[in-house]
Structure formats: C-alpha cells, structure tokens
Amino acid sequence: MRTIILCLASLMLAVFGAGAVLAEEAPVSAAPQAQTVCQQCHAGLPGHLGAPVKDWGGSVHSENGISCHDCHGGDPTDFAMAMSPERGFIGAPEPNAIPDFCGRCHIGVRQDYGDSKHGKALGKGGPQCVTCHGNHAVKRASLALINDKDCTRCHSYERAARIRDALETTDGIIAELEKELDGLHRVGIAVKAMRGKVFSARNSFHRLFHSVDVDKVHEGTAAVQADLEKVEVQVAGIKSELGQRKIWGGIAVVLLVVAGILALLLRRTYEEQEKAD
Numbered sequence: 001m002r003t004i005i006l007c008l009a010s011l012m013l014a015v016f017g018a019g020a021v022l023a024e025e026a027p028v029s030a031a032p033q034a035q036t037v038c039q040q041c042h043a044g045l046p047g048h049l050g051a052p053v054k055d056w057g058g059s060v061h062s063e064n065g066i067s068c069h070d071c072h073g074g075d076p077t078d079f080a081m082a083m084s085p086e087r088g089f090i091g092a093p094e095p096n097a098i099p100d101f102c103g104r105c106h107i108g109v110r111q112d113y114g115d116s117k118h119g120k121a122l123g124k125g126g127p128q129c130v131t132c133h134g135n136h137a138v139k140r141a142s143l144a145l146i147n148d149k150d151c152t153r154c155h156s157y158e159r160a161a162r163i164r165d166a167l168e169t170t171d172g173i174i175a176e177l178e179k180e181l182d183g184l185h186r187v188g189i190a191v192k193a194m195r196g197k198v199f200s201a202r203n204s205f206h207r208l209f210h211s212v213d214v215d216k217v218h219e220g221t222a223a224v225q226a227d228l229e230k231v232e233v234q235v236a237g238i239k240s241e242l243g244q245r246k247i248w249g250g251i252a253v254v255l256l257v258v259a260g261i262l263a264l265l266l267r268r269t270y271e272e273q274e275k276a277d
C-alpha cells in the first residue's frame with residue numbers, strides 16, 4: 001500500500017514537474033528556505049498526512065530552520081528515497097517515545113522532565129512534551145501554557161496555580177529590569193554586564209517549570225529573585241547618580257543665565273557711561 005501511494009505521488013511529481021509545485025507553494029516567510037521534498041509531497045497529501053506542513057509553517061521550529069527531516073530523519077533531497085530507513089528515516093514516534101524524540105535537542109528539559117512526577121508517570125497517565133506543546137504547531141513557550149483548562153485534564157489546578165504564581169512574579173521583575181536597562185542604555189550607560197546577569201537569571205528561571213515540584217520552584221524563584229535584586233540595587237544607584245547629575249546640570253544652566261544677564265547689564269552701564277563722557 002505504502003509503495004503504491006509513494007509510486008503514485010512520485011509519478012505525479014514527475015508528470016507535473018517539481019518546478020510547478022515549487023512555484024505554487026513558494027514560501028513567503030521572513031526566512032525563505034528552499035522547500036524540501038518532504039514539504040512538497042506532504043503538502044499535497046490529504047488529512048493527517050498533509051496537516052503537519054501547515055501546522056509546522058508558523059511554528060518556532062520553522063522560524064529557527066528546524067524542518068521535517070530534523071525531527072523525523074530521512075533524506076530531504078530525494079523523492080524516491082526520502083522515507084527510507086537507510087537514509088535515517090525514523091517515522092513518527094509512539095507517545096511514550098516522544099520525550100526522547102524531542103529530548104535529542106532539548107537535553108536540559110528532557111532531564112528535568114524525566115526527574116519529575118510527570119516524567120515518572122510517562123505511560124501511566126502522565127503528560128509528555130506534545131500533550132502541552134503540541135507536535136507541529138509548537139509555539140514559543142510562556143506561562144500561558146499553565147492554565148486552568150489544560151492543567152485540570154488529569155488533576156486539580158491548586159499546585160499548578162502555586163507554581164504559576166511564583167514564576168509570574170519573577171517574570172514581572174525580569175520584564176521590569178529589562179525595560180530599565182533599555183532606558184539606561186539609551187542615555188549611554190554601559191549595561192552589558194547587568195544584561196548578562198539578567199539573561200543568566202532568566203535562563204535558570206525558565207528551567208524551573210518542568211520539575212513541577214512546588215517546593216523546588218519556590219526555592220528556585222527565591223534564588224533567582226536574590227540575583228535580580230543585586231541588579232536592581234545597581235540600577236537604582238545609577239539612576240540616583242543620574243538624577244543628581246541632572247540637578248547639578250540644572251544649577252549650572254541657571255548660573256550661566258545669571259552670568260549672561262549680569263554681563264549684559266555691565267556692558268549697558270559701561271556704554272551709557274561712555275556716552276555720558
């Protein structure tokens with residue numbers, strides 16, 4: 001069956017020419033990439049065989065150049081041999097194999113997930129990567145993924161809500177600090193070192209979720225917040241110094257204006273005296 005469909009598809013492409021398919025499906029995305037044979041053939045297939053092309057189209061993976069063959073293996077340049085195991089094709093994973101499938105690239109997340117109650121419940125009612133992120137339409141991750149609707153499919157929301165609250169507070173501090181640093185950068189202050197600290201705090205902060213361990217998340221966010229507080233103190237110091245500079249600058253301007261007026265008055269008196277003489 002598979003061979004027949006493949007032969008038919010190959011024949012169709014041979015008749016109409018790959019060029020026609022390319023022209024019709026020419027990508028208009030920001031980063032134009034040549035279409036692989038995987039996309040070209042699957043785009044024309046019905047139902048669940050064609051849907052991945054569209055779903056993947058707007059994904060964070062597509063944006064970052066991760067294509068069908070990067071996940072599924074195979075040869076993206078050869079129509080006939082594209083899905084042959086000799087060319088590394090591994091097909092679609094079973095649900096229980098998905099953490100390893102995604103974890104080839106997301107090594108840290110794979111580890112945190114594996115150590116968690118979720119990872120330990122894999123195959124026994126626990127969620128895996130695709131349960132929360134989807135398979136092809138994967139978007140940039142955010143705390144919006146933690147919500148009443150998605151997290152209560154298997155248990156109550158209470159622990160999830162506590163995790164979300166802790167993460168949200170830190171998220172807010174990071175966003176505020178990034179805005180402050182942008183502001184300082186605009187008036188010519190060197191912020192590279194402070195940005196580095198916020199960036200690394202942000203990275204360790206975003207690693208906390210997959211443990212889904214309320215205590216761990218609380219300890220983790222406390223440590224991250226302590227690091228962020230040091231940067232906040234630095235920013236406050238710079239801002240008060242800038243404020244003082246502004247006051248002294250203001251006083252200097254006033255003094256200059258007064259001096260100017262005095263000079264003018266002096267000159268007038270001098271000129272009037274000259275006329276009187």
Ligand code: HEC
Pocket residue numbers: 002005006009010036037038039041042045049068069072073074075076078079080082083091092
């Ligand atoms: C000439 C057409 C054609 C090309 C080229 C092609 N596919 Fe497929 N693909 C199919 C058809 C038809 C099926 C369904 C029948 C089957 O499973 O073989 C399929 C099935 C699949 C499946 C599901 C397999 C499963 O285990 O359920 C995946 C994943 C897949 N293709 C990925 C790819 C990737 C990745 C490439 C490129 C390296 C590719 N395909 C190239 C036609 C094609």
Ligand code: HEC
Pocket residue numbers: 038039042048049050052053054056061066067068069070071072092093094095098101130135136138
């Ligand atoms: C980020 C990795 C990733 C990328 C990129 C990706 N896939 Fe998949 N794909 C998966 C996973 C995981 C599954 C299994 C999904 C599941 O069980 O929910 C899957 C399943 C499939 C299936 C079987 C669908 C079904 O319902 O039986 C096909 C066909 C497929 N992918 C084709 C493609 C094509 C074509 C592309 C490129 C346009 C692509 N995939 C890109 C991860 C990926």
Ligand code: HEC
Pocket residue numbers: 098099102103106109110113118127128129130131132133141142143145146167203205206207208209210
């Ligand atoms: C129970 C739902 C859930 C499961 C299961 C899950 N994730 Fe996540 N994932 C999330 C949430 C929520 C975030 C956002 C956390 C944040 O913003 O701090 C996230 C964030 C991410 C990120 C971004 C991390 C970063 O450093 O910014 C990646 C990558 C990721 N997940 C991949 C995976 C992979 C791979 C798996 C499977 C091994 C997986 N996720 C399993 C919900 C889940």
Ligand code: HEC
Pocket residue numbers: 060061064066070071101102103104105106129130133134135138139140141142
């Ligand atoms: C071939 C390597 C590869 C595989 C396999 C892969 N990804 Fe990714 N993924 C990437 C790259 C590269 C990025 C973009 C860079 C980044 O943000 O980490 C990314 C980004 C993400 C993000 C957004 C991260 C963020 O910062 O918000 C999530 C979520 C994600 N992937 C989930 C998954 C899931 C779920 C799977 C399995 C279905 C998967 N990935 C499989 C390479 C991969």
Ligand code: HEC
Pocket residue numbers: 117118121124125126127131132145146147150151152153154155159160163211212213214
């Ligand atoms: C597919 C089912 C499923 C989904 C969906 C799911 N969980 Fe879970 N979750 C489990 C199972 C199974 C356990 C382990 C048994 C238990 O503690 O209830 C668990 C445990 C937990 C725990 C307790 C961990 C511990 O160390 O005590 C937290 C917190 C949690 N989940 C948060 C979430 C969040 C947040 C979401 C949504 C992003 C979510 N879960 C979605 C199945 C699920």
